[in-house]
Amino acid sequence: MARTDEISCALQVWTPELTESFHSLAYLGSEPSIKWLTESEWSSQLESLTHQDGHVIAAEMWRKVLKESAQLSAPVLLLILEHMRRNPANTGSSLAAVGLEFSKTLANLAFRAADALHEGAKQSFAGDEIDVAIARFQAALSEFRFSIESQLLTGPTRRLATGKYATAVAMIGRWVNVSPEAVSRALLYSKESMTLGNLKPETLIYRLELLVLQFDQTGDAQLLREALELLSENQKIAEGSELAEAEARFRLAQISESGPRDSRRYLKAAERRLVLFRPKSGVEESRRSVLSTLVAEAKQGRLVMSARSMGIPRGLLASMATKPSTTLWVTIRRVIDELENLRINRGSVPAAVLSARFLRQMIDGPPELLDASNLSNYVEATSWLATKSSWNRHVQWEAGAAALSVAKRTGNQELAQQAQLIFDELATLHSTWPLPRIGLARVRDYLVGSNNNTSSTDDSWQDAASLALKSADYARSNLGGRNEVFAVADARGFLSETFVFKRTTRGKADHEASMLSALREEITRQGNAHRFEVPRSLAIVKVPADDERQWVHVSQRAAGRLVSELRGEEVSEVLDSIVDLLAVFHRVAGEPPAGKSAWRSLKDHLKLWSKALFEREQADRFVKSLHGIFPSKLPLVRKRDGHASNWLVDSAGRIIAIDLESVDFIPIGYDVAQLIEDDALIQANPDGWHRRLAIIKRYIENMGEEISSSDVAAAYGWFALTRALRLGTEREAGKQLRRHARELCGLLVECGDDSIKGLARDLMHALSRIEQLDTNESAPGPDHRRLSKAMAYQLRHHGPSNDIQIDKAGFASMDKLALVLNVDSSQLLAVAEYPGEPRFEIRDGRIRALYGHSLDVVIDAGIKVGTPTSLFHGSSWSALDRIVHDGLVPMQRRMVHLTNIAEEAMAVGARKGVPLVLAIDQSHDEVPVAEGIWVAERVSPDRISIMNPFVGEAGVIR
Known part of the structure; x- marks a missing residue:
């Protein structure tokens, strides 16, 4: 076993997530990349960091950084940081032994790790590792924000952290989509960094890039003008900003509303800036080359792209994927020609990387737009890169992939043999890396098919599948709600495609x-x-397995972001496209067999969900009532499992459907409700109701069906109610989704078909733990919130002192509570019944708080949601040192409160100060007391670990 593999296996035992991260960050995978571990003067100590019990060494190494100015590489800093997060109790003791405070150490170590990642990313950009550079910048983002949010950094350190966060967002945004929130935050941080005294030219340059990037996202031309104003206000630090300024002026030329004259003026100014610009790296030189070509094309009137599609290279690649045309290909060929000149005449590696990426997108595009030179150039560019970077296994792999891709296009079997040789050598050198085996299997598929050979290639795919399923390089991906799906990123990871290995039945x-x-x-x-x-x-190949899932389906798709992880605005932009693709799928997925009943398919789920919420007889009645109004006359379509985790959006904004294995049938439109409701993609209010109906009507029209508006609305109401039932009883759903289920029921009471209102009211009562409802309040006002807090205070803590008798189950007289609070009982009822805030329960004229007591009461909530898979606690940085020492104790309450959703823990922590999220190892004595809330008497320090809630800061690509 190679030294790299030994290290990988040791890490895999301790922390599989870090193993996968180290591979994507290029800290494992080839011998030169692990010199930080094998050739250091501290190699024996460093190796202990790859094991769970290395926290003593971790503390000592950090002491050397502070006291002896030791220089540690990014992976070493990340390993020390992982020890602090995974085992804060023991690491805290080790730090205390050398006189260091845990919380400040954690914040500063996160900054040091981020800073090292940031520097490593810049070095990767200077070479040919664009994919590695972006991966390192993304990792740096999450650690920069973690350290910044702690509020524990000194002023000078915070100045650096905020500035470098902004730089990283700008660099990532050149290549892949970055969320609007990250861009807005980067602009805020860059302004703060400048205010704190960071007046380096680079700070101004990246702020200019961020303003242009935000223009790409919003189309607001004022952002471009703001960029130019920023330059005029900071002329002393404007040196080197000519490229960023030229890009802003180029965009303004494309959107000029004053006519051709102004447009020409902006283009000439951009041209002058590009002439003045003196590149400091091959990356800058390559970007200038591309922009100069685009400006020249615009001056000749040959540019066909919108101003918001000209990001280099992200915008250009997206346009090539979504709007391929002869005119665009002519422009891109001119761009490639200039880049190839830099590669051939200047030996520019970044130019070759850019050229290869544009050529790859060409080859992935319409065949009729290709010419022979594109194919030969792609092979030549990737082969040249492989020669330049013989140590880089990813670059070698892409050279093989390029040769195979062109062989398939041209029938050139010599290229296929060339690809086979490359993959063979990689498989020998990297025996545990799945990608070479995948490459070999694809070569064999091609050679067998092109030679009309009847030989099977299953053995090659079995080798690839077996290796992928047990590889430490790639972890299981939660795609389509599955735990046995392996997504294996290829040579350029998020910049290209992903191979998926799914264990299933034949x-x-x-x-x-x-x-x-x-x-x-x-x-x-x-x-x-x-x-x-x-x-x-x-x-599709067979592999050894202990269950019926003895088969692995191997597929290849573009990388993208899960729709379930997109922000609100991003979701709104893609919903229509998703339902359009859903309609295409349902039209081609086949007709149901004669006599097929959709009710029988749904009934078992409805019974299961109902029994988790109601007593048996009531559950049976509820399901029977649902059956009575079931939209049985609707046509049936193939079940898609349309929830938001079954859709991806790639870097070009295209929708990708994943997980199409279901063989069942459901009523038309049911998948639309599952898509919208299971992840609360649309708010449950009257405007949201109209949006829902517009989306499902669009879908029905695309299906070519004629269904009346009233029948569509009634059917959607039924679908939405069943999804609310599922959310209200799903153990993985947190407080936010359970709240959505209650609010959805309230929406159906207000806007739904008459036939559904009674059931919606019954379900809302059950989900809210109350027996009556008589309010249409859509949102709590200040008076509502004040009364809610006052009620909670009396029922949890202070009631007996005011002569409010509270029994052992926590119940008190509503009339007595109303008297003490000087309100009517109806006002108490309105607060208790509000579905978005399940703090209270009413039974037989008595009321209680469901959680948070300091009084000696026992709350039997009767919640049947099962054991959570994860538990979290929201706290604050100011309390961290005490928690590391003592664990979690109830403080002013009787119990420690936990939740199963990390985001909700973050929101709780924000109410206590600077928020911090703690993950809790379960001891199975936690008790559920309300939707999404569990309690425990205490949590010992050894059960606590610390999360970085910002790991997806730049958007996770899958």
């Missing part, structure tokens, strides 16, 4: 492969490849 694998094929053919026939991307089925 029947489901065959079915999914046929669905993918049918969907791809239909999308191609419609000419919608620029809007939708469909995975390609590569193989």
Whole structure:
């Protein structure tokens, strides 16, 4: 076993997530990349950091950093940081032994790790590792924000952290989509950094880039003008900003409202700035080359892209994917020609990387737009890069992938043999790396098919699948709600495609492969490849297994972000496209068998969910009532499992459908409700109701069905009610989604069909733990919140002191509480019944708080939501040192409160100060007391670890 593999295996035992991260950050995978561990003067101590019990060494090494100015590499700092987070109690003791405070150490170590990642990313950009650079910048973002949010950094350190966060966002935004929130935050941080005295030219340059990036996202031309104003106000530090300024002026030329004259003026100014610009790196030189070409194209009137699609290279690549055309290809060929000149005449590696990326996108585009030179240039550029970076296994792999891709296009078997040699050598050198095995299997598929050979290639795919399923390089991905899906990123990771290995049954694998094929053919026939991307089925092979899932379906698809993880505005932009693709799928997925009943398919789920909420007889009555109004006359379609975790959005904004293996059938439109409600993609209010109906009507029209508006509304109400039932009883759902379930019921009471209102009211009562409802209040006002706090204070803590008798179950007289608070009982009822705030329960004229007591009461909530898979606690940085020493204790309350959703813990922590999220190892004595809330008497320090809630800061690509 290679030294790299030994290290990888040791890390895998301790922390699989860090193992995968180290591979993506290029800290594992080739011998030169692990010199930080094997060739250091501290190599024996460093190795202990890859084991769980290395916290003593971690503390000592950090002491050397502070006291002896020791220089540690980014992976070493990340390993020390991981020890602090995973085992704060023991690491805290080790730090205390050398006189260091845990909380300040954690914040400063996160900054040091981020800073080292940031520097490593810049070095990668200077070479050919663009993908590695972006991965390191993304990792740096999360640690910078973690340290900044702690409020424990000194002024000078905070100045650096905020400035470098902004720089990282700008650098990432050149290549991949960054969330609008991250861009806005970067602009705020860059302004703070400048206010704190960071007046380096780079700070101004990256702020200019961020303003242009925000223009790309919003289309607000004022942002470009703000960029130019910023330059005029900071002329003393404007040196080197000519490229960023030229980009802003170039965009203004494309959107000029004053006519051609102003447009020409902006273009000439951009040209002058590009001439004045003196690149400091190959990356800057390559970007100048691309922008100069685009300016020249614009001056000749040949540019066909919008101003918001000209980011280099992100915007150009997205345009190539979504709006391919002969005119665009002509422009891109001119861009490539200039880059190739830099590669050939100047030996520019960044130019070659950019050239190869544009060529790859060409080859992935419409075949009719290609010419022979594009194919030969792609092979030549990637081969040249492989020669320049013989140590980089990812670059070698892409050279093989390029040769195979062109071989398939041209029938050139010599290129296929060349690819096979590359993959063979990589498989020998990196025996545990799945990608070379995947490459070999694909080569064999091609050679067998092109030679009309009847040989099977299953053995090659079995090797690849077995290796992928047990590889320490890649962890299981939670895609489509599954725990046995492995997503293996290829050489350029998020910049290109992903191979997916899904364990399943043979029947489901065959079915999914046929669905993918049918969907791809239909999308191609419609000419919608620029809007939708469909995975390609590569193989179905058998592997050893302990259950019926003895088959692995291997597919290849574009990388992207899960819709369930997008922000609100981003979701709104893609919802229509998702339902359009859903309609395409349902049209090609096949007809149901004769006599098929959708009710029988849904009934078992409804019974299961109802029994988790109601007593048996009431559950039976509820399901029977649902059956009575079931929209049985609707046509049936193939079940899609349309929830938001089954859709991805790639870097070009195309929608990708994943997980198509279901063989069941459901009523038309049910998947639309699952998509919207299971992740609360649309708010449960009257405006949201109209938006829901507009979306499902769009879907019905795309399906070619004629269904009346009243029938569509009634059907959606039924679908939404069943999804609310599911959310209200799903153990993985947190407080926010349970609140959505209650609010959705309230919306159906207000806006739904008459036939559904009674059931919606019954379900809302059950989910809110109350027996009556008589309020239409859509949002709590200040008086509501004040009264709610006063009620909670009396019922949890102070009631007996005011002669409010509270029994052992926590109940008190509503009349007595109303008298003490000087309000009517109806006002108490309105607060208790508000579905968005389940603090209280009413029974037989008595009321109690459901949690948070300091009084000696026992709350039997009767919640049947099962054991949570994870538990979290929201606290504050100011309390961290005490928690590390003592654990979590109730303080003013009787119990420690926990939640199963990290974001909700973050919100709780924000109410206590600067928020911090703690993950809790379960001891299975935690008791549920309300939706999404568990309590424990205390949590010992050894059960606590610390989360970085900002790990997806730049958007996770899957």
